[in-house]
Amino acid sequence: MGIVIPPEYVQARSVLLDALGGLGPHRDAVVLVGAQAVYLHTGDADFATAPTTTDADLALVPDRLADEPVLAEAMRAAGFVPGTQPGIWLGRGQIAVDLMAPEGLCAGGRRSAHLPPPHNNRTTARRTYGLEAAVVDNAVRVIGALAGDDGRSFKIKVAGPAALLVSKVIKIAERRADPRRLKPKDGLDVLRLLRAVDTAQLAWTLTELASDNVAGSVVEQAVQALRELAAGPEDVLPTLAADAEAGFGDLDVITMSMVVLVDDLLGELDP
Numbered sequence: 001m002g003i004v005i006p007p008e009y010v011q012a013r014s015v016l017l018d019a020l021g022g023l024g025p026h027r028d029a030v031v032l033v034g035a036q037a038v039y040l041h042t043g044d045a046d047f048a049t050a051p052t053t054t055d056a057d058l059a060l061v062p063d064r065l066a067d068e069p070v071l072a073e074a075m076r077a078a079g080f081v082p083g084t085q086p087g088i089w090l091g092r093g094q095i096a097v098d099l100m101a102p103e104g105l106c107a108g109g110r111r112s113a114h115l116p117p118p119h120n121n122r123t124t125a126r127r128t129y130g131l132e133a134a135v136v137d138n139a140v141r142v143i144g145a146l147a148g149d150d151g152r153s154f155k156i157k158v159a160g161p162a163a164l165l166v167s168k169v170i171k172i173a174e175r176r177a178d179p180r181r182l183k184p185k186d187g188l189d190v191l192r193l194l195r196a197v198d199t200a201q202l203a204w205t206l207t208e209l210a211s212d213n214v215a216g217s218v219v220e221q222a223v224q225a226l227r228e229l230a231a232g233p234e235d236v237l238p239t240l241a242a243d244a245e246a247g248f249g250d251l252d253v254i255t256m257s258m259v260v261l262v263d264d265l266l267g268e269l270d271p
Contacts, residue, residue: 006052010146012036015091016056017145020154022078026071029064031134031157032143033057033167034098038189040141041161042196049188049245055096059131059159062105062115071099071119086112087126100128102135104214130170130222133215137163137205161197162205165190166215166222169237173225176236187240191254194261203268223269230262237262 016036020027032040034057043051065071072082080089080097087099101113106127113125137160144153159167168190175181194202210219230237238255245254 004050005146006050008054009050009052011093012053012056012095013143013146014150015093015095015097017143017150017152017154018078018091019056019058019075019080019089019097020143020156021152022074022080023071024069024074025066026060026074027154027156029061029066031059031061031131031138031159033059033100033131033134033159033164035185035189037159038164038168038192040143040158041164042192049248051192053185055098057098057100059128059134060099060101060113060115060125061135062101062113065115065119067118070121071115072121072124075099075124082123085126086123087128099125100131101125102131102214103127103129104132104218105135129174130167130218131163132218133163133166133209133212134159136212136215137209160205161193162202162209163215165193165202166206166209166219168193169222169225169229170218172229172236172240173221176229182236182240184240184244184246187237187242187258188244190237191241191258191261194265195257199261199264200268203265206265206269223266226262227266230258233259235259 023030035053036056039051075089080091083090083096089097091097107114111126112122113127114120115125138157140155141158142153143156168186172186206219209215229235233255238258241258242251242254
């Protein structure tokens, strides 16, 4: 029996395609990140909890943006309206597409990405720390609809597993001081990546990224966070992953799987 794709994920993919269609000549400056990118690399990864998400995340490379159309106008023309925070655009069914720019590529400011003219509306995109590796570690893939009656597809850069691991770990590390902001699904997404991707290959890519001018410091911070977040089964990453699978499987297996896989990765990274 095939995987049953949750309807919210089908809808989120449809709205992502709405955004990609509207972005047109800006698509070369866009990298798919977040859960939808994770699932393209991992599938269901043998978890009881089906891959699902209710939004879409796009990282922007500011100096690759086309001059026209103005980014905010392109999103409005595609049927989106600005949300309550910079970078959040609401499409059909109030489904969000988040436009973000890696903090390391942004000018001054706290929340707004401060994109170059003519796209420098303060609400268009949000500066986000942790996406820097996605600018370097990505590959072009064809992204299609999940609904059978939707034939749309677009070529777009998709962040690689190492970049996605970095962004997820940075996000969790930033939020651990406020447990209310932690999402179990983010922990399970980390475990999906660790299970689905060859550990040696993941370590090799992280090592390469650590020497990159844009991604290096972020990667080093993510690796250090891994040491702290998954040292034992009671730590943040194993606990989040287990919470996401609660009621479906053996949670001890989930927590120990996280600890062992992180330890294996760190063992590959250590000289």
